[in-house]
Amino acid sequence: MTTLKTPKGTRDWAGEDVLLRDYIFQTITDVFKCHGAVSLDTPVFELRDVLAGKYGEDSRLIYNLEDQGGELCSLRYDLTVPFARWLAMHRNVKQIKRYQIAKVYRRDQPAIARGRLREFYQCDFDIAGIYDPMIPDAEILSIILEVFKALDLEVTIKLNHRRILDGIFEVAGVPAEKIRLVSSAVDKLDKVTWAEVKKEMVEEKGISELVADRIGEYVRCSGSISEIINVLESNKELNTNENIKAGLDDMNLLLSYLEALNVADKISFDLSLARGLDYYSGLIYEVVLISANQVGSIAAGGRYDNLVGMYSKHPIPCIGISFGVDRIFTLLNARQNKTLSEAVDVYILAAGSGKDWSGLLLERMAVARQLWDAGIRAVFTAKVKPKLLQQFTASEGVSIVVILGEDELATGQVRVKKNIEVKDKETAQKDRGQLVSRDDLVQEVKKLMEKDRSSGF
């Protein structure tokens, strides 16, 4: 017999997990569509060359397809590189807001407890094209907050600007060639103490203690956008650096847009935020939950104006956000304060018993036909002569029951009732419901469904 499992680091999605996953996807997609975004879907594998040289040492995590003749291919590692490849192939597309929700593949050690697998979902939204400065940047930040509001998760966006960060390193005295090294050390400040970060800079990255201290003095600043703008503008060493000046222009413009969009108060300007990826060139941001025991970010992104230029002589500036769908799933799944909507609206029950009873199967089918044609989700037990108790059990959790009896059917009628959950099952089963004509059945069922429609998912 074959080993019965999914490959390491992969999983099946079934039952309530699928409903919750689809609810998350739908909620996020609805927000994207509010902003006029369109969907893009790319193949699960790309030419190996397309992925080459994009992920640094993480390239070892890429899944390759076996060489079975023909082109060499690999499974996609993220959704950003396929989008950049698509943009480079479609030079006629000058401006686009696109989203993609799809699985990506990394041969990493799975950390299942943290919801991180080898096959996992990414949900990306990006704005590509040339626009007036900081307008798409402000819109992306608004979209992030709209998504988490719709998901009922309280979050803060931690924001920084690569040019300001680079300017700080310059002012602190970091040599140009060590800026990215120092940046990746600073990026750990949300997980480890400043002492540890400093130790890494001095002992591993070869930064002098003096320079490290100056870095520490600046990057441990965070607050509202206007507060940190003030800190930077009022510091004479910093406010003369060209990178910082350019970054401050961006941040001032951004602040005015965020205020117009009424989202500035949900964003913190955090000079320690550095983000790992080399290709970010402007704003960078991470989303964290406002809650004590939250570890790591649940969405992250930034501006990357030079990535498409790796594929094409016609670079196109981009800014994007990637939502950590698996982490969001884990959070909402643990919360469980929403009930998922039922998979079925109506259970069709045949009342009767005894040896000579027909079971009313053909009649149940005919009623199902009526309901299905009206787009109502209806089921019956696929048995010729189902027992009453068996049917009551099968109808549990379904909100409406249509009851067929021989006498009622003879006069073209059926009974309809709300399937209320009661402790006293006998009482519930004695409620024989409302008598309605077959012709009015769909209308009556729809009325009951209207009443019942909850706002939950």
Place this chain on the structure above:
Amino acid sequence: MTTLKTPKGTRDWAGEDVLLRDYIFQTITDVFKCHGAVSLDTPVFELRDVLAGKYGEDSRLIYNLEDQGGELCSLRYDLTVPFARWLAMHRNVKQIKRYQIAKVYRRDQPAIARGRLREFYQCDFDIAGIYDPMIPDAEILSIILEVFKALDLEVTIKLNHRRILDGIFEVAGVPAEKIRLVSSAVDKLDKVTWAEVKKEMVEEKGISELVADRIGEYVRCSGSISEIINVLESNKELNTNENIKAGLDDMNLLLSYLEALNVADKISFDLSLARGLDYYSGLIYEVVLISANQVGSIAAGGRYDNLVGMYSKHPIPCIGISFGVDRIFTLLNARQNKTLSEAVDVYILAAGSGKDWSGLLLERMAVARQLWDAGIRAVFTAKVKPKLLQQFTASEGVSIVVILGEDELATGQVRVKKNIEVKDKETAQKDRGQLVSRDDLVQEVKKLMEKDRSSGF
């Protein structure tokens, strides 16, 4: 520079193609849900052992992942085998109606004109579990017809029963070990003439001409289910064969259910239908378009009671249907008699010009905030001072325009108008719309959207 393409036999989905694809998925899924079906999602790759020995000589078309240490895996070839693997892993699931819409992978020669690629969509619906005979079978056939009705495609289901077909071969004198060989020859009758099928049977499969002629006499029968039941029941040679007798019991029961479901007239009983896959054990069916130039089937399936038994000592009977989504896409795309709904509801336009004009960007953002918060899809041009003509162009195809002017904003008002397509653009542009208070804006826009809501997709 990297070669800018997707791998051979794969494609990106963008623009209107995605909208049409999603419309097809949504339409099909809605029908499945009407029947109480739940979604199942499996990994894109499976352990290689799970796929081994399931596809006969087509196994050579399976994509393998490179051996990078750890388990050997391959991309899924269809959705049926992963479903069988899942059922075998979940012995607690006794009955399930599940659907899955996902891409599958075959290293075949791509036939792009016919919409067949190396990465393509399958859309499967299956009912697994023990039910009273023929009830799930009748429901599947009803679902097929509901799907194509919802897609507005006129189809016929061609139906046959493996046991009846095998009985015919027995009666005709085909030796047991040649039944599957003969069956696969007969399966070609929808593409080639009887003379060619006979030639293949006699010259390649070693069937005598007499036996071949007897097969031909029977299998070229087709008609309504009741007609063909009559043909089989009134033939003394056939009606005494055990396989045919069992098959006729099934067909009589099925017919009564199909009549109760009011779908019997859309189904033809076609004794030449054989279907390639070995694992079918009862009903088999294909869906064909009612139209002259249609080639091949657009959905197909059957009962397979023994597949899960290949993974588990606890086999579970199954019946399913697979919709050829790519072919359906090609058909609907060629038809184009439906208009896809717009991606955006409202364009926010700033009226004004001149050197001193602010461009009203912050005001456009604040209006967008109002509309987005109400779930209305709204965009504006991401420029500080957009030209009027540029904005008119950007608003084309968007059904509602909200116009901001400095004077109106000063009194807390904006203008709202339907963006009617007219030949005379000047007239359209002179329509300055209806003056509404900012407080009433969402309500007014929603009113216009209601009026505009078309039933198209």
